[in-house]
Amino acid sequence: MSKQTFVIVGASLAGAKAAEELRERGFDGRVILIGAESERPYERPPLTKDYLRGESEREKAYVHEQGFYEQNQIELETDATVTAIDPAGPRVTLADGREFHYDRLLIATGAEPRRIPIPGADLDGVHYLRTLEDCDALRERLGAGGRVVVVGAGWIGSEFAASARQRGLEVTMVDPVALPNERVFGPEIGVFYRDVHAQHGIELVLGDGVEAFEGESSVARVLTSAGKTLECDFVVVGIGVVPRVELASGAGLEVDNGILVDEKLETSAPGVFAAGDVARAWHPFYGERIRVEHWSGALNQGPVAARAMLGQDVSYDRVPYFFSDQYDVGMEYSGHAPSWEEVVLRGDPAVGEFIAFWLRDGHVIAGMNVNVWDVNEHVQALIRSRQMIDAAALSDRDTPLESLLAAV
């Protein structure tokens, strides 16, 4: 019997980790990893942090060392865009006309920045931040100093603003929300992040939207809905991402805010899988479909999809997790909390070290440790336990989290 061919579309974290897993599990057929970017797979978190600020080498951002793909007979096709998937073929077609037959396919096409549809959006100096190429352009901008307006106080906006400030730029951050990341955190923690930015000298324009960018050929000012004019040398827009589902919908796969997959990460087309930012996966623990736009989803779903492609009995049920670093504030967040009833704090946000827990029906459904380390495992165990929890004990720093767990 001839050897099988597994094709992976999207050569970033999810795709690269899937390819690695296929070889680790002994798959000896062809592995073709196709990516639209010219770089070999890299991680994006450094692009708002150390790499952006010029504090780490480019080499550190890559998922694997230079020779990895060749050594593992992974056919890495860079600068190669897949334009169509034909599950009946089954095959994929590339922009350059090439076609690859596949026995199993993984779609790991990720997400792309949501564009801002306002006058002046096409002016030079209006930046987005997703790729190394975007980051290199912004790194240069940071080197030149000046004044930047950041549109959006979510993760990308907040982390970029912090790095720009650390590089000494004048930074204004604008968002219609009242507090940074308020939808994820609620007001208690939103206030904490607002104050962190303010203490570091960011001008915050909250509760106000952006109406237009103005300038001759390059952006020079931002007009807000409330009538403010914010002078700037450049703009960074971070208003969320949209999953890249076009290939999947073109192939007739079920799509709804992401490619719909089951707990094995298999799409509605047998033999076709999806992982990472693009996948909205059935989560057995939550009993609903969830799309996670964070590093750990790509890191961990890629290998699970690979095992599913090999026919193994797998189920992706990790508690969602993400991390963020802004100035000297490092945090980890675990859980899934679209709504909650109570936020319990352990420690004092005023001193910058605390854990926040989001509770619903008396259970911990999410937790975030800020500048407190080695607790994430316990936070996740509390979430998984789904046990009634004593809020007073939860907030008491002298009661170890693991003892709470033992008590439930």
Ligand SMILES: Cc1cc2nc3c(=O)[nH]c(=O)nc-3n(C[C@H](O)[C@H](O)[C@H](O)COP(=O)(O)OP(=O)(O)OC[C@H]3O[C@@H](n4cnc5c(N)ncnc54)[C@H](O)[C@@H]3O)c2cc1C
């Ligand atoms: C600047 C930045 C900082 C971040 N920081 C953090 C952080 O601190 N913590 C955290 O938890 N998460 C962070 N994230 C999120 C994290 O990086 C993403 O969740 C992760 O990159 C998703 O990986 P992915 O492989 O699913 O998709 P992506 O990384 O989006 O990669 C998809 C790849 O597919 C390629 N592709 C798309 N369509 C095609 C096609 N038709 N043909 C060929 N190739 C195609 C794209 O070019 C891209 O390279 C950050 C993201 C960014 C942008």
